[in-house]
Structure formats: structure tokens, C-alpha cells
Amino acid sequence: MHEKTTAQKSNTNQKIQDIMSRHYYRRRLVDKIVSAFAITCVLAAIIPLGSILLEVIKNGASAISIQLLTQPPGAIGTTLEDSGGIAPAIQGTLIVIGLASVIGVPIGILAGIYLSEFASGTGLLPSAVRLFNDVLTGLPSVVIGIVGYITIVLAVGSFSVLAGAFSLSIIMMPIVVRITEETLKVVPNSIREAGYSLGISKWKITLFIVLKSAKSGVLTGIVLAVSRIAGETAPLIMTILGTSLFFSSFTKPIDALPLRIWRLASQPYDTAHSQGWGAALLLIVIVLISSVVLRLLVQRKGFKIKAIHL
Amino acid sequence: MTTYWEAVHDPLLNILSSSKEDNDHYFNGLRYKVSIKNLDAWFGTKQVLKSINLNIKPNAATAIIGPSGCGKTTLIRCLNRMHEMTPGAAAKGHIVIDGDTDIYDKAIDPVIIKRRIGMVFQKPNPFPTMSVYDNVAAGLKLNGVKDRRLINDIVKESLKSAALWDEVKNELDKPGIGLSGGQQQRLCIARALAMQPEVLLMDEPTSALDPIASSKIEELIHGLKKELTIITVTHNMLQAARVADFTAFMYLGELIEYGPTDQIFKTPQKELTERYISGKFG
Numbered sequence: 145m146h147e148k149t150t151a152q153k154s155n156t157n158q159k160i161q162d163i164m165s166r167h168y169y170r171r172r173l174v175d176k177i178v179s180a181f182a183i184t185c186v187l188a189a190i191i192p193l194g195s196i197l198l199e200v201i202k203n204g205a206s207a208i209s210i211q212l213l214t215q216p217p218g219a220i221g222t223t224l225e226d227s228g229g230i231a232p233a234i235q236g237t238l239i240v241i242g243l244a245s246v247i248g249v250p251i252g253i254l255a256g257i258y259l260s261e262f263a264s265g266t267g268l269l270p271s272a273v274r275l276f277n278d279v280l281t282g283l284p285s286v287v288i289g290i291v292g293y294i295t296i297v298l299a300v301g302s303f304s305v306l307a308g309a310f311s312l313s314i315i316m317m318p319i320v321v322r323i324t325e326e327t328l329k330v331v332p333n334s335i336r337e338a339g340y341s342l343g344i345s346k347w348k349i350t351l352f353i354v355l356k357s358a359k360s361g362v363l364t365g366i367v368l369a370v371s372r373i374a375g376e377t378a379p380l381i382m383t384i385l386g387t388s389l390f391f392s393s394f395t396k397p398i399d400a401l402p403l404r405i406w407r408l409a410s411q412p413y414d415t416a417h418s419q420g421w422g423a424a425l426l427l428i429v430i431v432l433i434s435s436v437v438l439r440l441l442v443q444r445k446g447f448k449i450k451a452i453h454l
Numbered sequence: 455m456t457t458y459w460e461a462v463h464d465p466l467l468n469i470l471s472s473s474k475e476d477n478d479h480y481f482n483g484l485r486y487k488v489s490i491k492n493l494d495a496w497f498g499t500k501q502v503l504k505s506i507n508l509n510i511k512p513n514a515a516t517a518i519i520g521p522s523g524c525g526k527t528t529l530i531r532c533l534n535r536m537h538e539m540t541p542g543a544a545a546k547g548h549i550v551i552d553g554d555t556d557i558y559d560k561a562i563d564p565v566i567i568k569r570r571i572g573m574v575f576q577k578p579n580p581f582p583t584m585s586v587y588d589n590v591a592a593g594l595k596l597n598g599v600k601d602r603r604l605i606n607d608i609v610k611e612s613l614k615s616a617a618l619w620d621e622v623k624n625e626l627d628k629p630g631i632g633l634s635g636g637q638q639q640r641l642c643i644a645r646a647l648a649m650q651p652e653v654l655l656m657d658e659p660t661s662a663l664d665p666i667a668s669s670k671i672e673e674l675i676h677g678l679k680k681e682l683t684i685i686t687v688t689h690n691m692l693q694a695a696r697v698a699d700f701t702a703f704m705y706l707g708e709l710i711e712y713g714p715t716d717q718i719f720k721t722p723q724k725e726l727t728e729r730y731i732s733g734k735f736g
Contacts, residue, residue: 264541332579334575334577334579335579335581335582337536337539337575337579338575338579338580338581338642338645339581339592339596340536340539340565340568341534341536341568341572341573341575341646342568342569342572342592342593342596342597342645342646342649343565343566343567343568343569343570343593343597343649344565344592344593344596344597345565346565348596349596352596353581353583353592353596356583357581357582357583359583
């Protein structure tokens with residue numbers, strides 16, 4: 145190898161230094177432009193969301209009252225005192241979302257586990273499941289409502305809680321599947337190998353080690369899915385129908401907040417509109433609380449072991 | 455057409471060589487803990503191990519050395535049937551434990567065999583969601599051991615054997631990943647020891663650690679071989695010389711030379727070994 149002289153070396157160093165200092169100011173400028181652009185994009189996304197939220201709070205907060213939260217709907221187009229409340233809708237929303245989650249979350253998580261842990265990446269079945277899952281994500285919710293109508297409402301002979309929960313569970317499943325799969329895939333393989341090296345069977349490694357490591361990601365999927373179905377209206381019109389009565393049976397119609405908002409908004413009375421705003425605010429609060437509660441439930445900080453005496 | 459020579463002579467040679475191996479089995483009255491016979495391994499179509507034959511003595515540390523890509527890691531991953539779990543990987547041959555159990559026998563469940571043959575990996579990999587205690591107890595609990603007192607005893611015993619007990623005895627409920635790198639690796643050793651393995655495989659166990667943490671692991675190997683058989687892969691020849699009773703040198707998927715560590719390092723029989731040991735390649 146040809147050895148460079150000291151003079152040559154310092155010459156090269158000087159050149160590199162020159163080039164780097166010339167680029168330095170340009171780079172700082174580009175940095176600033178990119179940051180400004182990113183902030184503009186954030187604002188563009190937040191302003192519409194924020195203004196909707198503010199509008200709902202402005203109009204809804206004054207409508208929230210004990211009467212609204214505890215009474216069934218009263219007579220249409222009367223005074224505020226006689227117009228009742230939206231209690232059956234609150235109850236119905238909680239029941240339908242709860243039941244939909246009980247059906248949709250376990251199936252979604254198991255399907256996600258299958259795609260990530262048990263299916264080889266290129267097989268026919270996993271590819272098909274992935275494709276249909278993506279298609280399902282984009283399916284209009286009204287179509288899923290019609291499916292619920294045909295399969296359960298017509299079969300049972302009545303609009304029902306079950307039909308609503310079934311439809312909503314189909315809407316939430318692809319979200320849970322996708323996020324579970326993606327989250328499990330980023331769990332490092334060394335963790336699985338550690339499990340294998342202890343002679344632990346695959347399903348136990350998957351459930352007690354891999355899924356546990358990925359729980360916050362999976363939880364995000366569940367929160368997203370619950371938030372998504374909480375606001376669905378179209379499939380509910382065709383499955384739970386809506387009623388002014390409280391829950392009586394899983395095979396009877398029930399009310400839900402989005403349905404109630406829609407009905408109140410389509411009445412030509414100010415009291416109804418005001419109640420509608422209140423219901424909208426309530427729905428947002430319920431989604432917020434449920435996601436916070438879910439996080440608290442699963443992401444307990446620290447490790448709890450029953451007292452160890454060694 | 456098969457000639458007479460091929461039909462008779464080659465099988466004869468095979469029989470002779472295999473009966474010789476069987477005699478080798480009782481070397482100095484000492485039985486081999488692990489006997490590897492004609493082991494081949496592949497990644498896809500690429501053959502990474504070529505007909506490996508190796509007999510490993512009990513209660514000793516055996517080091518496998520060789521340049522990167524020589525197949526040393528693949529070899530020990532074959533010893534607990536971990537190799538074949540990588541998509542596209544395959545292995546063929548016989549690995550006999552205690553002279554009677556062929557772990558490549560079709561009747562052997564590859565999950566069960568991993569309970570007898572423990573493994574420690576290159577990078578410390580404690581279970582991220584578990585406490586120190588649960589990391590060590592995980593193998594027992596997830597394999598159906600429910601007796602709390604038994605688990606407590608084994609956890610304590612394993613942490614002591616891994617020389618970690620004094621450092622963690624007051625923080626057993628802290629997350630395992632909160633420990634330092636060297637402590638994490640000893641935690642992984644304790645986790646493997648909790649399964650009461652007969653053989654402990656170590657895949658470059660100190661390559662991610664600093665010199666002090668490494669020397670602790672090396673001391674540990676000295677103590678542990680009283681209880682079990684240790685097979686360690688290392689790219690650090692000094693480490694092999696320090697910890698191993700026997701050393702195997704591999705190159706390009708083949709076992710070049712195997713013998714007592716002293717002999718391999720002082721009077722290697724093969725030119726390739728001599729060149730590698732003296733740092734001429736690798």
C-alpha cells in the first residue's frame with residue numbers, strides 16, 4: 145500500500161473540513177424547514193379534531209344532567225323537563241360494546257397469534273387470511289349490518305342485542321387481528337428461543353411469554369377497535385333497532401348512544417338537539433374512560449409476586 | 455452398476471469404523487456423555503455441517519473453536535435440536551446421550567430433550583416481562599411444577615450455582631432486564647440450571663460482555679462442570695484455553711481436530727489447526 149505523507153493527509157483533512165462547514169448552514173436551514181413542515185401537518189390534523197371536540201363540549205356540557213343520565217326518553221317535542229333522558233342508550237352502548245368485545249377480541253387475538261406464530265409466512269392459508277382480513281377492514285359497516293340482519297335478525301325473528309354485538313364484533317376483529325400480528329412479530333426471536341431451550345411447549349411460550357411481552361401493543365389494538373365500534377351507527381339500525389326501554393333480554397331490541405344521537409338530531413326540536421349534543425359528549429367520555437381503564441388494567445407497573453420466603 | 459468392491463468393502467469399512475467408535479465409548483472406563491455420529495446440517499441447500507463425529511466426555515468443559523461461519527454455533531444448536539426450528543434448516547445424523555438415547559430418534563420429542571440439555575445464548579435474553587425470580591422459575595412453572603416450596607428451593611439453588619444469589623437476593627421481584635449485562639447472562643445460566651440439565655450448551659456466552667463479567671462466567675464454568683457437562687462455543691482462543699478440558703477445531707463445516715486442550719494449543723496435529731491457533735487466518 146502506498147503511504148500518504150503527512151502533508152497530503154492534512155491537505156485531505158482540510159478539504160473535508162471545508163466541505164462539511166459549507167454544508168453545515170444549509171443543513172441547519174433544511175432541518176428548520178422540515179421541522180416547520182412537520183408542525184404544520186400536526187396542526188392540520190389537530191385543528192379539525194380539536195374544533196369538533198370543542199364544539200361538542202360547548203354544546204353538550206350544558207345538556208348533561210342527572211335527568212339525562214338516569215331517565216328513559218320522554219315525550220317528543222316537549223319541554224326539557226318532560227323530554228326524559230338517554231339512560232337506556234348509555235346502558236345499551238355499554239352492553240353491546242361489551243358483548244362485541246367478548247366475541248371479537250379473543251377471536252381477533254387468536255387469529256393474530258396464528259398469523260404471527262403458527263403460520264409460515266408464505267403459505268396459502270395465512271396469505272388468504274391476511275387478504276380477507278384487510279378486505280374486511282375496508283368493508284362498509286352498513287354491509288356488515290345487513291349481514292347481521294340476515295343471519296341473526298331474520299333467523300331469530302327479532303331485532304336483538306345479539307345481532308348488534310355480532311355485527312360490531314365483525315367490525316372490530318380485523319383491527320385486533322392486524323395489530324396483534326404486527327405486535328407479536330416485533331417480539332425478538334431470542335425470547336422464543338429462550339423458551340424453547342427450557343423445553344416449554346410452543347403454545348405456552350406463545351401465551352405466557354410472547355403475548356405477555358407484547359401486551360401493550362395488543363392492548364392498543366383493542367382500544368382502537370373499541371373506539372371504532374363505539375361510534376358505529378349504521379349496523380346498529382339494522383340489528384338492535386333502538387328503543388326507549390331499558391335492557392330486558394339479549395334477543396330483544398336495545399338502544400345505543402350513536403342511534404340515540406341520530407334520532408335526536410333528526411327531530412325538529414331544540415331540546416332534542418341539546419340532548420343529542422349531550423349524548424355525543426357522553427359517548428366521547430365513555431370511549432376515553434374505557435381506554436384509560438383498559439390501560440390501567442393491563443399495564444400495572446412493577447412486578448407483583450406473592451411473598452417469597454427463601 | 456455396483457461393483458463387488460463397493461457392495462462389500464464400503465459397508466465393511468463402515469462396520470469397522472462404527473465398532474471402533476463403540477469401543478471408544480469406554481475410554482479409560484469413562485463413558486461419553488454426548489456422542490455425535492455422522493451429523494450433517496443444512497440451511498436450505500447450503501450444507502453447514504459435514505459429517506461431524508465427536509465424542510464429548512462427562513463432567514468436563516469442551517470448547518468448540520473456529521473462524522466465523524465454520525458451523526460451530528450450528529453444531530451446538532443441533533445438540534438440543536434447536537437448529538431445525540429455524541425455517542429452512544435441517545439436520546441428519548445421530549447424537550447419542552449417555553450411550554443410549556439418540557436425540558435424533560423419531561420417537562424422541564424434541565421439546566422434552568431440551569429439558570435435559572440446557573442452553574445459554576450469545577446475547578443475554580431474560581424474559582422481558584418477568585422478575586428475576588420468575589425468570590428462573592419460568593421453566594419449572596411452565597412445565598407444570600406447582601409445588602411452591604420446591605420452586606423456591608430450586609430458584610435459590612440455581613441462583614447460587616450461577617453465582618448471582620448474593621447480588622439479587624434482595625431484589626428477586628425486580629424485572630430481570632433491569633440487571634447489568636453480566637448479571638443478565640448469569641440469570642440466563644440460572645434459568646437453564648433450574649431445569650436440572652445434564653448438559654449445558656453455551657453459545658459464545660461472553661461475547662456480549664465486558665472482561666470482568668466474562669471472567670465471572672469463566673469461573674462459573676469451572677465450578678459447574680463438577681455437576682454437568684459443558685459444551686461452549688467461543689471465538690476467543692484464550693478463553694478456550696482457560697476454561698476447556700477438551701477443544702474441537704472446526705473449519706468450513708468440518709471438524710478438523712479434536713483433543714485435550716493442551717494438545718490442540720501446544721502440539722496441534724493438523725496444519726490448519728496450527729495456522730488458526732497461531733493467528734495466521736480466522
